[in-house]
Amino acid sequence: MRDLSSFTLAGYDKGRGKLVQALWFAVMNLVFTAWWCPPRLRVALLRAFGATVGERVLIRHRVRVLWPWKLTVGDHTWIGEGAWLLNLEPVTLGRHVCVSQEALLCTGSHDHRAADFRYRNAPITVEDGAWIAARATVLAGATVGRHAVVGAGAVLHQDLPELTLHTADGARRPVKEPS
Template sequence: MRDLRAFTLAGYDKGRGILVQALWFAVLNLVFMAWFTPARIRVALLRAFGAEIGTGVLIRHRVRVLWPWKLKVGDHTWIGEGVWIVNLEPVTLGSHVCLSQEALLCTGSHDHRAADFRYRNAPISVADGAWIAARATVLAGVEVGRCAVVGAGAVVHQDLPELMLHTVDNRRRPVGEPA
């Protein structure tokens, strides 16, 4: 039986103090996600809060990043409108990565077997040239390989090798192979 009263934040480090967290949430909600904020300002804000961001990165509006200091993005990567990066643990995006509209990268989960529902978090890594398509989800601990594709609406819960396509019906095939 689950006993949520026993839940603690044991083993989870937010990485910054409460004042920095509060300031980030204010900036995130008032400026960063706004449609009128230029992409170059979004990049500058992430860097100001500790993210490592390469050159030529495009970040659209309505993007949410839980903790910028736990984000690393390579060169010429695109982060589409409405993407949500729930990075309780580090998220690394390579160069020339595309995260399409409303994709979700979630490094946090819970141990459903433990009565206290403790955290079971793990980092996410997306290698150079990979594409996470619209409304796709990448879960904790997953490594998406070089030039791999997570199809629209698909959920990935285990590593995806390079040059592989993972579809919404959990099928995997080489990227260039016909459907």
């Protein structure tokens, strides 16, 4: 029987103290997600809070990042409007990656077999040239291979090999490397 009253944060490290967490939430909600915040300022804010962000990265408005200090973004990567990087654990986006509108990358989960519903988190890696399409979801522990595509509305819960398309119906097909 599940006993949620016994849930604790045991084994989970947020990576920064409460003051930095609170400051990030204030900045994220008041400035970072706003439509009027220039993309260059978003990159600067992420870097100021400990993210590793490459050159010529485009981050659109309404993007949410739980913990910037657990985020690495490669050169020439785009993150679309409303994307949510729920990174309780590290999220690594390679070079020339596209994370489209309202995509969710979620490194957090729970052990449904444990009565205390303890965390069962794992990092996410999206390799160079991959595309996470609109409203796609990538779950904890998954690696999206080089030039792979997680199709619109698809849910990915395991590794996706390079040059593979994963569709919303769970089908997988080869894709050609971009020319």
